[in-house]
Amino acid sequence: MSTLSIQGVSKRFSSETIAVDRVSLDVADGELVCLLGPSGSGKSTLLRMVGGFEDPTSGRIAIDGQDVTHLPPERRPTGMVFQSHALWSHMNVFNNLAFGLKLRRRPKVEIRDRVEAVLDLVGLKGYDRRMTNQLSGGQQQRVALARALILEPKILLLDEPFASLDQHLRERLREEVRDIQLRLKITTLFVTHGQDEALSMADRIVVMHDGRTEQADRPDVIYRDPQTPFVAGFIGTMNFIKGHVENGRFRHADLSVALAVSDGPVTLAVRPEALDLVAPDDRSRVVIHRVTDFGTHGLIDLHLSDGTRVKSMVPSPEPFQAGQAVGLAPRSFAAFRNDAKLSGIHHAR
Ligand SMILES: Nc1ncnc2c1ncn2[C@@H]1O[C@H](COP(=O)(O)OP(=O)(O)OP(=O)(O)O)[C@@H](O)[C@H]1O
Ligand SMILES: [Mg+2]
Numbered sequence: 001m002s003t004l005s006i007q008g009v010s011k012r013f014s015s016e017t018i019a020v021d022r023v024s025l026d027v028a029d030g031e032l033v034c035l036l037g038p039s040g041s042g043k044s045t046l047l048r049m050v051g052g053f054e055d056p057t058s059g060r061i062a063i064d065g066q067d068v069t070h071l072p073p074e075r076r077p078t079g080m081v082f083q084s085h086a087l088w089s090h091m092n093v094f095n096n097l098a099f100g101l102k103l104r105r106r107p108k109v110e111i112r113d114r115v116e117a118v119l120d121l122v123g124l125k126g127y128d129r130r131m132t133n134q135l136s137g138g139q140q141q142r143v144a145l146a147r148a149l150i151l152e153p154k155i156l157l158l159d160e161p162f163a164s165l166d167q168h169l170r171e172r173l174r175e176e177v178r179d180i181q182l183r184l185k186i187t188t189l190f191v192t193h194g195q196d197e198a199l200s201m202a203d204r205i206v207v208m209h210d211g212r213t214e215q216a217d218r219p220d221v222i223y224r225d226p227q228t229p230f231v232a233g234f235i236g237t238m239n240f241i242k243g244h245v246e247n248g249r250f251r252h253a254d255l256s257v258a259l260a261v262s263d264g265p266v267t268l269a270v271r272p273e274a275l276d277l278v279a280p281d282d283r284s285r286v287v288i289h290r291v292t293d294f295g296t297h298g299l300i301d302l303h304l305s306d307g308t309r310v311k312s313m314v315p316s317p318e319p320f321q322a323g324q325a326v327g328l329a330p331r332s333f334a335a336f337r338n339d340a341k342l343s344g345i346h347h348a349r
Contacts, residue, residue, distance in 0.1 A: 009059030
């Protein structure tokens with residue numbers, strides 16, 4: 001049973017650089033939370049503060065209710081895999097893994113057994129005598145993971161552990177890590193800027209932007225009900241269509257849809273799979289720019305009359321061709337005004 005509590009934590013590196021800005025986050029026992037955000041949004045800094053490799057400027061970090069805010073890494077019950085993995089290349093796999101246990105003066109037999117068990121766990125049984133520079137990138141990442149796990153941390157911290165690997169291997173390893181994490185029921189904070197990684201692995205996603213958390217929710221909620229335009233645009237493909245609401249209707253030169261909010265400018269955020277194409281009316285000036293057949297579905301690139309480009313996902317691209325005029329019918333969408341969400345998800349009728 002282990003929980004992590006981050007309360008109002010900030011990190012200021014200089015007067016201009018606030019890497020992490022008053023972040024609060026509770027991670028439940030056994031939960032895997034992904035920190036997702038663009039480069040420089042503060043993900044690594046936050047993780048490093050939890051691991052004790054960076055000292056917070058303010059705020060408090062607790063593990064199982066115990067304040068660890070200013071404890072050095074070796075006195076925290078955390079295990080970390082770093083963004084640029086740092087295996088000791090002059091040591092073999094066994095010694096890389098045994099290092100932490102030797103420091104803790106564990107008996108030889110126990111060390112041997114634990115190294116063997118953790119190598120088995122990460123799928124590297126029998127690799128203990130290999131030098132780490134004779135391993136593939138994927139194998140090295142597995143050793144880095146094993147080294148974080150061998151001390152049986154209460155909290156596992158992973159900073160983009162697969163960033164340097166090709167996509168195929170990355171997908172396989174993230175499934176393996178998720179399996180291991182579920183089997184050990186280990187509370188985990190996982191940094192990534194790969195949205196697929198976050199959507200497929202996480203119990204909860206925290207979207208970070210400029211050192212702040214924009215939204216923390218289940219992956220499906222993050223995808224279907226983004227609370228800010230940033231989250232809407234950052235996860236998956238999103239169409240943004242700018243228009244005006246007047247008398248309960250959103251109006252744009254190329255489409256109009258019921259929207260019960262006060263009059264004023266509004267931006268609709270519509271997923272490609274929620275943007276239907278219909279027969280054009282006389283005034284429709286939406287033109288198909290490109291049709292792409294992905295086999296499982298089609299993707300239609302469209303140019304609106306105001307220059308906006310949008311995408312529509314269709315079950316089959318067959319009825320469509322470039323140059324054709326079409327009408328737009330959003331099935332569901334979020335509506336924003338000045339970065340604020342106007343209300344819940346709208347389903348157009
Ligand atoms: N040791 C440091 N000294 C000064 N500034 C730093 C230091 N470490 C990080 N920063 C700055 O803090 C901000 C957040 O950096 P951080 O490494 O946490 O981002 P990140 O979200 O992990 O990005 P990436 O996805 O590229 O790894 C950046 O502007 C970065 O330049
Ligand atoms: Mg980073």
